[in-house]
Amino acid sequence: MGDIVIAEGVSKLYRLGTQATAYNVLRERIGDMLRAPFRKREAEAEVETFWALKDVSFSVAEAEVVGLIGKNGAGKSTLLKILSRITDPTEGQIDLYGRVASLLEVGIGFHPELTGRENIYLNGAIMGMPKSETRRKFDEIVEFAGVSKFLDTPVKRYSSGMYVRLAFAVAAHLEPDILIVDEVLAVGDSAFQQKCLGKMRSIRSEGRTVIVVSHSMSTIAALCQKAIWIDQGHVRAVGPTGQVVTSYLSEGAKNEISWSPRLREPFPLNYDTVFVARGDTGESIDPIPGDVPIDVNLEFTIDQPLTPGRLEVRLGTDSGEILFTTTSADHLAENSHAWTVGSHRFRCRIPANTLLPGVYHVSVTEPRGGYTILRENILSFTVSEENNLFARDARPGKIAPLLHWTLNA
Amino acid sequence: MHTVIKRRTGLASLNLRELWEYRELLGFLAWRDVVVRYKQTYIGAGWAFIRPFLTMVVFTVVFGIIAKLPSDGVPYPILTFTALLPWQFFATAFSETANSVVGNGYMITKIYFPRLILPLTSMAVAFVDFLVSFFFLLALMLYYRVTPSPRILMLPIFTLLLITFTIGLGLWFAALYVRFRDIRHFIPFITQLGMFVSPVAFSSSIVPERWRLLYSLNPMVSVIDGFRWSILGTAPLYAPAVIIGAIVSLLLVVSGVYYFKQTERVFADVM
Numbered sequence: 174m175g176d177i178v179i180a181e182g183v184s185k186l187y188r189l190g191t192q193a194t195a196y197n198v199l200r201e202r203i204g205d206m207l208r209a210p211f212r213k214r215e216a217e218a219e220v221e222t223f224w225a226l227k228d229v230s231f232s233v234a235e236a237e238v239v240g241l242i243g244k245n246g247a248g249k250s251t252l253l254k255i256l257s258r259i260t261d262p263t264e265g266q267i268d269l270y271g272r273v274a275s276l277l278e279v280g281i282g283f284h285p286e287l288t289g290r291e292n293i294y295l296n297g298a299i300m301g302m303p304k305s306e307t308r309r310k311f312d313e314i315v316e317f318a319g320v321s322k323f324l325d326t327p328v329k330r331y332s333s334g335m336y337v338r339l340a341f342a343v344a345a346h347l348e349p350d351i352l353i354v355d356e357v358l359a360v361g362d363s364a365f366q367q368k369c370l371g372k373m374r375s376i377r378s379e380g381r382t383v384i385v386v387s388h389s390m391s392t393i394a395a396l397c398q399k400a401i402w403i404d405q406g407h408v409r410a411v412g413p414t415g416q417v418v419t420s421y422l423s424e425g426a427k428n429e430i431s432w433s434p435r436l437r438e439p440f441p442l443n444y445d446t447v448f449v450a451r452g453d454t455g456e457s458i459d460p461i462p463g464d465v466p467i468d469v470n471l472e473f474t475i476d477q478p479l480t481p482g483r484l485e486v487r488l489g490t491d492s493g494e495i496l497f498t499t500t501s502a503d504h505l506a507e508n509s510h511a512w513t514v515g516s517h518r519f520r521c522r523i524p525a526n527t528l529l530p531g532v533y534h535v536s537v538t539e540p541r542g543g544y545t546i547l548r549e550n551i552l553s554f555t556v557s558e559e560n561n562l563f564a565r566d567a568r569p570g571k572i573a574p575l576l577h578w579t580l581n582a
Numbered sequence: 583m584h585t586v587i588k589r590r591t592g593l594a595s596l597n598l599r600e601l602w603e604y605r606e607l608l609g610f611l612a613w614r615d616v617v618v619r620y621k622q623t624y625i626g627a628g629w630a631f632i633r634p635f636l637t638m639v640v641f642t643v644v645f646g647i648i649a650k651l652p653s654d655g656v657p658y659p660i661l662t663f664t665a666l667l668p669w670q671f672f673a674t675a676f677s678e679t680a681n682s683v684v685g686n687g688y689m690i691t692k693i694y695f696p697r698l699i700l701p702l703t704s705m706a707v708a709f710v711d712f713l714v715s716f717f718f719l720l721a722l723m724l725y726y727r728v729t730p731s732p733r734i735l736m737l738p739i740f741t742l743l744l745i746t747f748t749i750g751l752g753l754w755f756a757a758l759y760v761r762f763r764d765i766r767h768f769i770p771f772i773t774q775l776g777m778f779v780s781p782v783a784f785s786s787s788i789v790p791e792r793w794r795l796l797y798s799l800n801p802m803v804s805v806i807d808g809f810r811w812s813i814l815g816t817a818p819l820y821a822p823a824v825i826i827g828a829i830v831s832l833l834l835v836v837s838g839v840y841y842f843k844q845t846e847r848v849f850a851d852v853m
Contacts, residue, residue, distance in 0.1 A: 187851065255587060259692070268587075284614055295610050298611075303606060304606055327621075350583075
């Protein structure tokens with residue numbers, strides 16, 4: 174089968190701060206001209222630029238399902254936007270052979286005042302589905318979304334679940350040759366998610382080409398035969414999903430077991446470093462064998478007395494699920510610490526023989542006096558298969574704890 | 583079907599066939615805007631009448647009765663309304679068109695479609711109001727027993743001139759607005775001051791002869807005079823003004839489309 178998507182030397186140059194300064198440009202330009210009408214304008218020469226994508230080439234064969242993976246800010250979204258023709262590449266070219274539909278978001282153009290029926294037609298038209306086709310698939314779409322009773326109700330009265338289901342249902346009934354999808358699978362309740370995954374599989378079996386971006390390695394692994402790893406705007410690796418995902422995960426984890434915020438801000442509490450270490454040796458290495466406790470260390474400085482204070486650590490799996498949340502005040506009766514000004518360190522220990530092999534992401538909360546923000550996925554670590562209970566028998570479950578079994582107790 | 587994605591430049595990217603393929607989307611978006619507008623209000627479609635009607639009443643009282651401006655022998659309300667009809671279209675269509683790209687920014691950053699669809703949709707919606715107002719004018723003429731002259735057959739030409747000018751100016755502002763948000767403050771300025779500069783509340787016959795050509799650089803002058811001429815058959819039409827108006831409008835459309843196409847590839851990046 175031939176190639177249906179061919180990208181050659183695709184690059185995208187962004188001017189830094191374009192978004193933030195767009196509003197002021199006119200004033201600046203006029204101001205510059207008034208101040209120094211004959212001097213060459215400096216502002217323009219000084220604009221900082223960066224390559225969101227640089228010389229990206231790849232090809233996708235017909236009926237192939239390809240996953241795009243990479244860290245946040247690696248350039249995946251930019252590539253997706255270029256493939257969807259939302260923005261132009263600065264250099265290079267992509268050839269697409271076939272009808273393209275892109276789903277960067279479901280329910281684009283949905284209007285709350287319009288009824289479900291009206292929105293189906295409107296959204297279909299926006300997604301590039303001719304009216305005749307929408308009419309033909311109308312019943313199917315309604316059934317898929319499960320909103321037949323509310324067809325003539327304005328969608329502003331829909332529950333958020335119904336809204337998302339309807340939006341996805343329209344998208345799922347597009348029949349493009351090439352489908353470009355951004356993590357829209359993570360919507361709705363789990364029954365509906367299963368339905369969506371089923372739909373994705375049938376799209377694949379119908380011989381359509383799919384390019385999907387997801388942070389969930391399990392979704393990528395389940396759907397894609399091939400993966401493209403984008404790293405700092407370059408193609409880092411292309412190949413069979415298993416291989417690329419494995420090297421991506423091991424590399425990603427190696428780089429991120431320690432986190433230090435670059436800027437100190439005028440908040441009562443600032444993190445100095447958050448890092449993961451082996452509980453037995455204290456070494457900050459990765460991956461960590463299954464039979465070793467894992468310490469999440471939080472080093473922080475208090476600039477103003479902060480009461481009540483508590484920190485939270487949240488552990489997420491690679492499929493984006495939250496495995497658990499633990500707080501520094503769990504063992505305290507009054508639910509908070511009274512911290513003094515100065516440097517402190519918390520050690521939060523995850524017992525040995527708890528986690529399955531895989532990559533875990535750590536999120537921490539940051540009290541800002543009055544409110545708290547969540548710093549998401551600031552670092553990741555890997556639990557290896559070495560001495561892991563799971564590795565013995567691939568037992569089902571989300572954790573594999575070593576528990577006490579007592580006979581005839 | 584073969585699509586090539588690369589850096590687009592200028593008018594070369596004006597793909598009229600593609601625009602035609604997306605006509606259904608234009609229809610749906612226009613339909614959405616019309617339906618939504620009337621769903622949210624109690625009086626609904628009545629607004630299409632009420633706005634020009636109230637403006638007409640105010641104008642008649644202030645300029646016709648109090649200031650006693652000449653009305654070329656036609657009932658003053660009709661003289662005013664004949665001018666308000668194209669003017670209201672210009673004011674609504676221009677400000678909606680100018681807003682169309684920024685107002686639909688969320689769509690621009692999420693999905694591809696020819697961006698020209700957005701200003702064209704705003705034009706279409708304003709045109710629906712225009713038609714409603716036109717029937718109101720016919721009713722008004724019936725009431726005052728004013729018989730239209732056969733010249734009313736020329737009305738489509740002046741309507742075309744009106745549309746050409748409005749979309750030309752609208753495209754310029756729609757594209758400029760994306761990059762320079764200051765434009766937002768400039769749009770009401772144009773629609774408000776423009777009304778006093780254009781012969782809406784008065785007949786352009788009061789403009790001194792030697793200023794007529796300069797005055798015609800504003801295409802709305804020939805549009806409004808043209809509307810009066812074809813509907814009421816009043817003052818003779820000043821031909822050079824119409825030609826100047828048409829040239830200015832055509833220049834605006836061509837340059838407007840060019841500038842819009844030139845800027846549209848950064849729309850998603852600066853939105």
